[in-house]
Amino acid sequence: MNFQDTICAVATPPGVGALAIIRVSGPEAISLVDAVFKGKSLKHAEGNTIVYGHIVDGEKVVDEVLVSVFRNPRSFTGEDSLEISTHGSPFIIRYVMKLLVQKGCRPAGPGEFTQRAFLNGRLDLVQAEAVADLIAADSEAAHKTALNQLRGGFSRKLAILREDLIHFASLVELELDFGEEDVEFADRDDLKALILNLQDQIRPLIQSFESGNAIKEGFPVAIIGAPNAGKSTLLNALLNEDRAIVTDIAGTTRDIIEDTLIIDGIKFRFIDTAGIRETEDLIEAMGIERSKKALQDARLVLFLYDSTQGYEFLQDLQGLIREDQTLFWVRNKTDIDESSIREGEIRISARAQVGIEALKKQISQSVADLKTTDTTITNVRHFDHLTKAYSALDDVLTGLHSGITGDFLAQDIRLALHHLGEITGTISTDDLLKNIFGKFCIGK
Numbered sequence: 001m002n003f004q005d006t007i008c009a010v011a012t013p014p015g016v017g018a019l020a021i022i023r024v025s026g027p028e029a030i031s032l033v034d035a036v037f038k039g040k041s042l043k044h045a046e047g048n049t050i051v052y053g054h055i056v057d058g059e060k061v062v063d064e065v066l067v068s069v070f071r072n073p074r075s076f077t078g079e080d081s082l083e084i085s086t087h088g089s090p091f092i093i094r095y096v097m098k099l100l101v102q103k104g105c106r107p108a109g110p111g112e113f114t115q116r117a118f119l120n121g122r123l124d125l126v127q128a129e130a131v132a133d134l135i136a137a138d139s140e141a142a143h144k145t146a147l148n149q150l151r152g153g154f155s156r157k158l159a160i161l162r163e164d165l166i167h168f169a170s171l172v173e174l175e176l177d178f179g180e181e182d183v184e185f186a187d188r189d190d191l192k193a194l195i196l197n198l199q200d201q202i203r204p205l206i207q208s209f210e211s212g213n214a215i216k217e218g219f220p221v222a223i224i225g226a227p228n229a230g231k232s233t234l235l236n237a238l239l240n241e242d243r244a245i246v247t248d249i250a251g252t253t254r255d256i257i258e259d260t261l262i263i264d265g266i267k268f269r270f271i272d273t274a275g276i277r278e279t280e281d282l283i284e285a286m287g288i289e290r291s292k293k294a295l296q297d298a299r300l301v302l303f304l305y306d307s308t309q310g311y312e313f314l315q316d317l318q319g320l321i322r323e324d325q326t327l328f329w330v331r332n333k334t335d336i337d338e339s340s341i342r343e344g345e346i347r348i349s350a351r352a353q354v355g356i357e358a359l360k361k362q363i364s365q366s367v368a369d370l371k372t373t374d375t376t377i378t379n380v381r382h383f384d385h386l387t388k389a390y391s392a393l394d395d396v397l398t399g400l401h402s403g404i405t406g407d408f409l410a411q412d413i414r415l416a417l418h419h420l421g422e423i424t425g426t427i428s429t430d431d432l433l434k435n436i437f438g439k440f441c442i443g444k
């Protein structure tokens with residue numbers, strides 16, 4: 001792919017910093033920067049070198065800078081690329097950007113450098129998306145998963161899956177060319193074995209999405225209990241922050257209150273809910289509906305009860321807990337009532353901040369053995385295509401079973417191939433690229 005224009009953008013965050021980086025990439029990158037630069041000639045600089053000099057506006061010196069020179073194809077984008085490292089003053093940054101634009105540079109849109117890297121074959125789509133995830137990663141687990149995907153393990157796996165299928169698709173299509181003659185190049189038993197094998201490999205990828213997504217967005221933890229059990233006090237204690245309103249009036253929390261916390265490198269979303277009880281109050285009743293929804297959506301559920309009150313009504317709710325959810329029974333207010341009332345309960349005092357660290361430990365341990373690999377799916381777009389590829393493979397199997405004609409068989413195989421190809425971008429449309437790269441920051 002050959003881009004005609006040369007783009008520029010500030011790659012560092014806005015505001016004052018020690019330094020700032022302005023990135024320039026495209027066929028004219030070297031001559032455009034050279035036109036505002038005084039120092040050793042950039043045109044004669046070798047790739048992967050740094051040149052010292054000044055950015056100038058005519059005779060006027062704008063800043064003392066270092067320019068890193070990357071020569072096509074050995075750069076992030078695969079084009080000639082330069083990075084001007086200036087002093088981190090917003091005034092200087094604006095000035096240098098203005099000079100570059102005056103010389104003919106175009107300010108880059110979001111993700112345009114990475115998009116060029118993709119279109120020049122430096123990265124595939126999964127890796128480009130991993131770059132965005134890496135920037136957004138705010139926990140160790142999310143960072144590790146994104147970095148794994150940047151390394152390309154998932155992409156290689158997909159390429160292998162596609163290869164075998166392409167082989168069969170072409171054999172089946174070859175049969176079509178022979179029309180009336182009843183030939184079978186593609187052995188139906190082999191094809192069936194291949195499809196089953198592919199499905200065996202795709203299934204765990206699909207299944208990894210739930211954890212993969214939670215690793216990125218945070219595992220939802222719902223705090224459920226009767227009014228006044230101390231749910232909001234517990235949220236505040238967990239966050240170590242005065243986040244939710246606490247009073248001794250039953251029915252204080254009306255709406256869902258949510259905040260994230262990283263425990264042992266894993267991100268959790270703690271959800272404080274309205275205390276569940278029978279009520280005539282319309283607003284409170286709506287809040288309770290939301291509590292029940294939060295219970296449904298959670299990965300972990302804390303059943304919190306007041307030590308002096310008992311937990312009977314929570315036993316009625318226990319039937320709602322699904323197998324994929326983890327339930328903790330947590331007894332609160334142990335500062336005023338010491339007696340143990342339930343086996344296996346976790347004892348805390350939210351107000352006195354007793355037992356909070358132990359509770360956090362149990363929470364993080366309950367998801368710690370979810371190993372992420374380079375083939376953990378974290379992206380809903382990948383999940384969607386894998387699910388559709390899987391179902392197209394189902395259709396191939398059904399077709400083989402009922403002995404449908406080669407052209408229908410070929411169609412379903414092609415559909416599966418299409419979905420696998422869209423993940424890495426082997427097959428991509430302008431809309432798709434716009435959608436993906438439009439979410440990046442400018443300068444990336």
Ligand SMILES: Nc1nc2c(c(=O)[nH]1)N(C=O)[C@@H](CNc1ccc(C(=O)N[C@@H](CCC(=O)O)C(=O)O)cc1)CN2
Nearest residue numbers: 021023048068070073074075076077078083122131444
């Ligand atoms: N200053 C700076 N830091 C950065 C980046 C950058 O573009 N500039 N990156 C941007 O995301 C990341 C590093 N990623 C990069 C990936 C490839 C190449 C590159 O030039 N690749 C060439 C040359 C490799 C070599 O010399 O061995 C190549 O692959 O051919 C550069 C950065 C993070 N840090």
Ligand SMILES: Nc1nc2c(ncn2[C@@H]2O[C@H](COP(=O)(O)OP(=O)(O)OP(=O)(O)O)[C@@H](O)[C@H]2O)c(=O)[nH]1
Nearest residue numbers: 227228229230231232233251252253275349350351
């Ligand atoms: N003694 C004692 N009191 C507590 C403890 N935790 C919370 N409380 C008190 O219990 C009362 C209710 O606390 P909240 O955190 O508002 O209870 P909630 O479960 O959020 O109540 P709703 O929002 O109404 O559902 C407040 O007066 C808290 O100070 C505790 O560990 N020990």
Ligand SMILES: [Mg+2]
Nearest residue numbers: 231232252253
């Ligand atoms: Mg509350």
